[in-house]
Amino acid sequence: MSHFNTFKQYLPWIQKPLLIIAPMSGIAKSKLATAVTTAGGLGQIGFLDDPQDLTDELELTKKALANIESQTLPIGLGVIVFGTPMKPWLDLFAKYKPAVAWLSFASADELKEWSEGIRRASPQTRIWIQLGSVSAAVEVAQACRPDALVLQGIDAGGHGHEDGASIVSLIPEVTDTLSELGFDIPLIAAGGIVDGRGCAAALSLGASAVVMGTRFLAAEETAIPAIYRSAIFEASDGGQVTARSRVFDEIWGPNFWPKTYDGRCLKNQVYQQYTSGVDIRKIRSWLSNAMNGPDAERLSVQDMGSIWAGTGVGMVKRQEKAADIVQEVRGDTIRYLERALKYL
Ligand SMILES: Cc1cc2nc3c(=O)[nH]c(=O)nc-3n(C[C@H](O)[C@H](O)[C@H](O)COP(=O)(O)O)c2cc1C
Incomplete structure (x- = not known):
């Protein structure tokens, strides 16, 4: 009812x-x-x-x-x-x-x-x-x-x-x-x-x-910010371009979220490396170097932070x-x- x-x-x-x-x-x-x-x-x-x-x-x-x-x-x-x-x-x-x-x-x-x-x-x-x-x-x-x-x-x-x-x-x-x-x-x-x-x-x-x-x-x-919104508009095929993972809360340091919870974000290079088995500490130092180095502009907005979005993002x-x-x-x-x- x-x-x-x-x-x-x-x-x-x-x-x-x-x-x-x-x-x-x-x-x-x-x-x-x-x-x-x-x-x-x-x-x-x-x-x-x-x-x-x-x-x-x-x-x-x-x-x-x-x-x-x-x-x-x-x-x-x-x-x-x-x-x-x-x-x-x-x-x-x-x-x-x-x-x-x-x-x-x-x-x-x-x-x-x-x-x-x-x-x-x-x-x-x-x-x-x-x-x-x-x-x-x-x-x-x-x-x-x-x-x-x-x-x-x-x-x-x-x-x-x-x-x-x-x-x-x-x-x-x-x-x-x-x-x-x-x-x-x-x-x-x-x-x-x-x-x-x-x-x-x-x-x-x-x-x-x-x-x-x-x-x-x-x-x-x-x-x-406008770049966050653009990343949302560019995403399509929501089940493919987003993923649930606890790594999105571990990018900058230890994850303080209770074990029951993860989160859904646009996939990024951190996620790709993490699911290929790279240690999170190595990923953090790669990211920090990449963001402060000459190739920083090659990182997308979702590589530099967690862009939280659901599977409906493609629409x-x-x-x-x-x-x-x-x-x-x-x-x-x-x-x-x-x-x-x-x-x-
Ligand atoms: C960017 C973003 C931030 C969110 N922040 C919160 C939050 O602070 N507290 C909360 O209870 N839920 C939060 N949620 C989850 C929503 O409450 C809700 O469950 C979710 O947006 C519904 O799915 P949809 O994104 O597919 O519409 C957030 C969701 C998104 C997309």
Whole structure:
């Protein structure tokens, strides 16, 4: 059953189907969040390390969205939970009261502590938790009583469960398992969705809303350099040109991410060398020499850092306004679902 009406109760400005921008750390900031919420979706601000930077972004957003009728700040705020001290964040939740707290990347125990802390600091903020397996969904449902679960399939760009499934099997299995246990938690799909076809498919699988990250890398309001965006537009055949690996977090030093997680990026020379068996310390010194040497210009942008992107990257081809993306995907989703009905 769709939970659109449940969302509508606390996100009164949204339009059907609910489209959500992924809270991409350092990339989804006030401009993008404002554009997506104004277009009838859920804008989000991604994790920022520095509480002052985050405060600035929240202030900008509050001013920009002052005209939207809502008892909360009409956006979501993303927290990468592992290793993050809770107190400064709780102060921000208490002060700005975002509509949604999007929690990700932590154990059920840590997520429980954060959910309880946020609920105390800002009772109107709803707790959404992103995860990528049936077992994690069950643990988190039992421990945190989340207001929604974001089910992240392995096509997703950015970090996610190293062992995973695509949303095609993940969403139905989580739906069945939670229902057998007596839970009725709204499910949101993430991973590989870049247009109305993907969105229509996710809704058919049982999701009540859809998240897009990679598609929004094309948005002009996204805080990324032009060369990052060009690398996205040049990529095609997403399953070939991207890969999941933990090496993308080891390029500059030891990987501090918990073992459960890897990430999907555009493949680069570091990845190629690593999968051919070259020791990571050798790769690091090669890269540092290459970047500072005469051949530096032969390195592509993805060789010099991790360009996080999902398998849908091959369909992301041009810069657009975030509002146009929201409107296009929303309209196309309805058209594809209507068309599918005609096949019957
Ligand atoms: C560039 C990029 C940065 C991301 N950063 C975060 C993050 O900070 N926190 C988080 O929970 N998820 C993050 N994600 C994952 C998204 O929440 C989401 O699962 C993913 O974008 C969905 O797949 P898609 O990229 O195919 O749309 C990121 C994804 C991308 C592409």
